[in-house]
Structure formats: structure tokens, C-alpha cells
Amino acid sequence: MEWMAWTLPVAVFFISVGVMLAGMTVWEIARPSVARRGFLRLRTTRGDRLFLGLLSAAYVNLAWAGVSDLNQWYGAAASLLLLLVIMRWG
Incomplete structure (x- = not known):
């Protein structure tokens, strides 16, 4: 059985998700958003x-790790780009 390899790019990705959730919580308490x-x-x-952006970014990142042999930093960058697009224009 093979286990997931916790590489630096994967760890940075998940730590970034945690930091974003904490930051958005503080921001929402300080300045509630408007739909x-x-x-x-x-x-x-x-x-x-x-939430939608993080779900999409997680799926892209996991698909990248599971399907591609390219460097995981590219998958993390693609995930971040998708998240930023959804946050700005979604």
C-alpha cells in the first residue's frame, strides 16, 4: 500500500488554507460582508x-498530485490562481 507523500509544497498548501480561514474569520467579524x-x-x-474557492483549489491540487508527475509547486500555483479568481470575480 502506498501512502501520501507529505512534501513541502503540500504542507505549504494546507498551512495556507488554515491561515486563510483564520484571517477570513477575523475579517468577517470586523467587517461583515454583503452578498x-x-x-x-x-x-x-x-x-x-x-469556501467554494478552497474546495475547487483542493480538488485541483489533489488531482495534480494524483494525475501529474510534474512538480507539485505548479499544482499549488494553479490552485492558488483558481482560488484568487473565485474570490475576486466569483
Whole structure:
């Protein structure tokens, strides 16, 4: 049986997720967000977009690790780019 290899890029990715969740919690308490519509065609708040973006980024990152033999940093960068797009325009 093979186990997942905890490489530095994978660890950085998951630590970043934790930092984002903590930061968004503080931000939401300090300045509650207002729902708006973006390209997702849903009325979403910052927290909604973060949740959807993190789910999407996690799936891209895991797919990259499972399917591609390329460097995991590229998968982490693609995940981050997707997350930023969803947070900004989603």
C-alpha cells in the first residue's frame, strides 16, 4: 500500500488554507460582508466564495498530485490562481 507523500509544497498548501480561514474569520467579524453576484451566478458573500474557492483549489491540487508527475509547486500555483479568481470575480 502506498501512502501520501507529505512534501513541502503540500504542507505549504494546507498551512495556507488554515491561515486563510483564520484571517477570513477575523475579517468577517470586523467587517461583515454583503452578498453579491459574480460569474458563479449565485449571490455569495466573501465566506461563500472562500469556501467554494478552497474546495475547487483542493480538488485541483489533489488531482495534480494524483494525475501529474510534474512538480507539485505548479499544482499549488494553479490552485492558488483558481482560488484568487473565485474570490475576486466569483
